[in-house]
Amino acid sequence: MLGAIAFSLCKWGLIVFVLSGYEYFLVFLIICSLIPVLALTLASFLRPNREGAARRTTYESGMEPIGAAWIQFNIRYYMFALVFVIFDVETVFLYPWAVAFNQLGLLAFIEALIFIAILVVGLVYAWRKGALEWS
Amino acid sequence: MSQGIDLQSSFVQLLVQLGLPPGAAKALWMPLPMTLILIAATVSIFVTVWLERKISAAAQQRIGPEYAGPLGTLQAAADGIKLLFKEDIVPAKADALLFTLGPAIVVIPVFLSYLIVPFGQNMVITDIGVGIFLWIALSSITPIGLLMSGYSSNNKYSLLGGLRAAAQSISYELPLALSVLAVVMMSNSLSTIDIVQQQSGYGILGWNVWRQPVGFLIFWIAALAECERLPFDLPEAEEELVAGYQTEYTGMKFGLFYVGSYVNLVLSSLIFAILYLGGWDFPIPIDWVAGALGVSETTPWLQVVFAALGIMMTVLKAYLLVFLAVLLRWTVPRVRIDQLLDLGWKFLLPVSLVNLLLTAALKITFPIAFGG
Numbered sequence: 352m353l354g355a356i357a358f359s360l361c362k363w364g365l366i367v368f369v370l371s372g373y374e375y376f377l378v379f380l381i382i383c384s385l386i387p388v389l390a391l392t393l394a395s396f397l398r399p400n401r402e403g404a405a406r407r408t409t410y411e412s413g414m415e416p417i418g419a420a421w422i423q424f425n426i427r428y429y430m431f432a433l434v435f436v437i438f439d440v441e442t443v444f445l446y447p448w449a450v451a452f453n454q455l456g457l458l459a460f461i462e463a464l465i466f467i468a469i470l471v472v473g474l475v476y477a478w479r480k481g482a483l484e485w486s
Numbered sequence: 487m488s489q490g491i492d493l494q495s496s497f498v499q500l501l502v503q504l505g506l507p508p509g510a511a512k513a514l515w516m517p518l519p520m521t522l523i524l525i526a527a528t529v530s531i532f533v534t535v536w537l538e539r540k541i542s543a544a545a546q547q548r549i550g551p552e553y554a555g556p557l558g559t560l561q562a563a564a565d566g567i568k569l570l571f572k573e574d575i576v577p578a579k580a581d582a583l584l585f586t587l588g589p590a591i592v593v594i595p596v597f598l599s600y601l602i603v604p605f606g607q608n609m610v611i612t613d614i615g616v617g618i619f620l621w622i623a624l625s626s627i628t629p630i631g632l633l634m635s636g637y638s639s640n641n642k643y644s645l646l647g648g649l650r651a652a653a654q655s656i657s658y659e660l661p662l663a664l665s666v667l668a669v670v671m672m673s674n675s676l677s678t679i680d681i682v683q684q685q686s687g688y689g690i691l692g693w694n695v696w697r698q699p700v701g702f703l704i705f706w707i708a709a710l711a712e713c714e715r716l717p718f719d720l721p722e723a724e725e726e727l728v729a730g731y732q733t734e735y736t737g738m739k740f741g742l743f744y745v746g747s748y749v750n751l752v753l754s755s756l757i758f759a760i761l762y763l764g765g766w767d768f769p770i771p772i773d774w775v776a777g778a779l780g781v782s783e784t785t786p787w788l789q790v791v792f793a794a795l796g797i798m799m800t801v802l803k804a805y806l807l808v809f810l811a812v813l814l815r816w817t818v819p820r821v822r823i824d825q826l827l828d829l830g831w832k833f834l835l836p837v838s839l840v841n842l843l844l845t846a847a848l849k850i851t852f853p854i855a856f857g858g
Contacts, residue, residue, distance in 0.1 A: 375612035376601060376620075379520050383597040386524070387590035387742055394570045394738035407578040409641045410733055419579060420645045421637075428653040431827065435656040438835070442663045445842070446619060449671035452849065453857075460846050467839060474835070483831045485824035 430482035434474070441470050491789050492608040494519075519611050523600045531748045535562035537805070538812050545816040572737035580734065581638040588635025589735070589742035595624040596749045603756050604678050606766050606796045617677040618670065621757060622663050625712060628746070629655035635743075636731035647730025650720050650823060654711060657830035658718075662708035664838035665701040668845040669694055669761050672857040682765035684857050690769040694762045697856065700841045702762040704834055706807075709754040711830070713747065716815035720823055751811060752804060759803035766796030 409416040448455070448463055477483060494515055501511035536551070536559050543550025551558030576582050599621045604610035614620065629652045636648015670676055672694065673684035685692050695702050711718040722730035732743050759765060768775070772792055776783045783789075821829065849856040 372612040372614040375516065375520075376614065378516055379601050379611060380594075380598060382517070382520055382524065383594050384590075386597055387593050390738050390742060390745075391574075391586070391590075394572075394574065397570050398737055399571075399573050401573065404578070406575055409577050409579055409639075410728070411642065412728070416641075420640045420642045428649070428656075428827075431653060431657060431831070434831075435660065438660050439656075439663075442660060442667065445664075445667055446670065446676070449667050449842075449846075450674060450676060452671050452846065453674045457850060460850055463846070464843065467843065471836075471839065478832065483827070485827050 428485075430477070434477050434482060437470065437473060441467070491606075491793050494608065519609075523603075523611060524597065527597060527600055527749055527752070530752045531745055532559075532562040532566075533805075534748045534752055534808055535565075537808065538815075541809065541812045542816060545813065566741060569738055569741040572740075574737040574739065575734075577640060577734050579640040581640070584634050584638030585734075586739065588631050588638060588731075589739045589746070591631030591634060592628050592746040593631075593742050593749075595627040596746050596753060599624045599753055602678050603753070604682060604760065604765060605800050606793050607679070609766075609793065609797065610679060613677055613679045615677060617675070617679075618666055618681065618757070618761070619676050622659075622666060625662075626655070626659055628750070632731050635735070639731070639734040641734050643728045643733045644731050647722060647727050647733070650727075651714065651731060653823075654714070654718065654720060654826060654830075657827055658708040658711035658834070661704050661830065661834035661838040662712060664835075664842055665698070665705040665708065666761065668698055668701045668838075668842050671842070671845055671849060672697060674857060678760055678765075682760055682767060685764040686767040687771060689767075689771045689774075690764075693764040693767070698762060698841075698845070700837065701845070702758070704838045704841065705758060705761065707829075708834065709758060710811060710814070711826070713750045713754055713811075715751065715811050717818040717821060718826060719820065720826060751808060755804040755807035755811070756800065758807050759800055763803045765803075766800045768795070768799060 409420075411417070444466070445463065448459060452459065497515050497518075498508060498511040501514060502508055506514075539561065540550045540558070542548075551561035554560040554564045576585055601611050602614065602617050602620055604613070632651040632655075633648045636644045636646075636651065639645070669681060673681045675681065675684075685694055714720075714722065720730075722732060727733075732740060735743065773783055776785075776788060779788075781788055845856065
């Protein structure tokens with residue numbers, strides 16, 4: 352079990368170390384992950400710990416909580432999330448285009464123009480259909 | 487363009503001369519800048535909280551904190567220590583695992599983003615190729631933590647706050663990423679070092695603010711919304727949602743949200759300074775200063791002075807923006823959720839798309855002025 356974990360860690364480590372500079376990312380990730388762990392552990396030694404049913408009730412403006420919050424209800428921004436996914440993917444596609452824009456020249460500009468135009472048509476459609484309304 | 491001082495290679499060389507293998511020397515170097523940055527980031531929380539309270543007080547003609555330490559400078563530290571001693575309450579109906587994981591997921595990516603923040607030519611933890619893109623990727627992890635803590639609290643206010651945080655953050659991520667894209671296009675690189683270098687050489691006139699007048703406004707508005715600063719602090723709007731996703735949190739877990747939000751504010755200001763205000767670059771080109779002093783740019787003591795001034799310059803620019811954010815907090819009223827989404831989707835998104843295409847068109851027409 353431990354051996355398998357060590358092996359997979361080494362394999363992942365090798366992948367990371369092939370790209371120069373990314374070993375810092377891994378180390379920094381570990382150090383940063385320690386921040387909340389350390390903060391909460393330190394607090395657990397210092398803080399009082401009292402039990403009581405009343406203090407563990409859910410807060411609802413001083414009233415007895417009515418029902419749970421885990422119910423089915425209309426999350427209004429479902430449509431926003433859909434439109435977001437489309438445009439976020441678009442942005443990711445545009446990043447390499449922008450970085451290499453110097454070498455690509457006019458043709459790539461026209462291509463990106465067409466690409467964005469297609470997505471803008473989508474945005475206009477979503478707008479007209481009322482997908483971007485909160486109410 | 488001088489190379490500037492390179493502490494890492496000097497350090498590694500020194501250790502290699504002492505007889506260590508290069509790999510071990512590099513491994514010894516690694517934690518140094520990271521610890522330094524994390525300490526600086528932690529200190530920046532105290533500074534920012536103190537500044538925010540003092541500036542808010544001045545804006546409202548109050549005195550603000552004054553008892554803890556000289557001029558109340560230790561007030562934030564006192565509050566932090568108080569939070570350490572507070573009881574940690576997990577509501578009986580809550581999902582305990584997600585409840586604890588939420589604040590951690592909010593804090594980790596914010597600190598992790600300091601990986602790519604440069605304070606000088608070689609003063610960055612690592613100059614990786616994806617650079618600024620890493621920040622954009624990491625900044626979209628934070629709302630997952632907010633959603634997690636909002637859902638796991640099993641409280642109606644928390645749930646609504648968490649959902650709002652997610653809606654807000656996805657709406658403003660697009661204008662943010664697109665305005666960064668325009669800068670990336672001008673510098674032909676995602677690396678933060680390259681982005682600053684592309685702006686240097688002409689002093690204040692070379693900075694991206696002049697070439698991206700629309701872009702920097704979009705970035706600033708979107709960054710404020712991502713940080714949940716006051717014109718856009720709907721997820722924790724205290725008048726309607728008690729405290730949003732933080733409602734059920736106490737003690738250090740509550741503190742972690744605050745740490746996350748203040749570090750995020752400083753981080754966004756730093757990124758703004760790097761993208762649009764020339765990072766560590768001086769308002770007057772340094773070769774002019776060196777020329778006026780009558781010394782070569784590569785003189786060792788001058789390089790040390792310039793490196794130190796460069797760090798100060800970056801921090802100064804960032805804190806100018808923090809000051810602006812605090813002033814905005816007391817001058818702009820909070821928007822409604824539908825106004826917020828309208829601003830993001832129906833105004834900032836089309837404008838940032840146009841800004842991007844305009845930058846591309848200008849780059850083709852005037853390649854010299856736009857980093858061709």
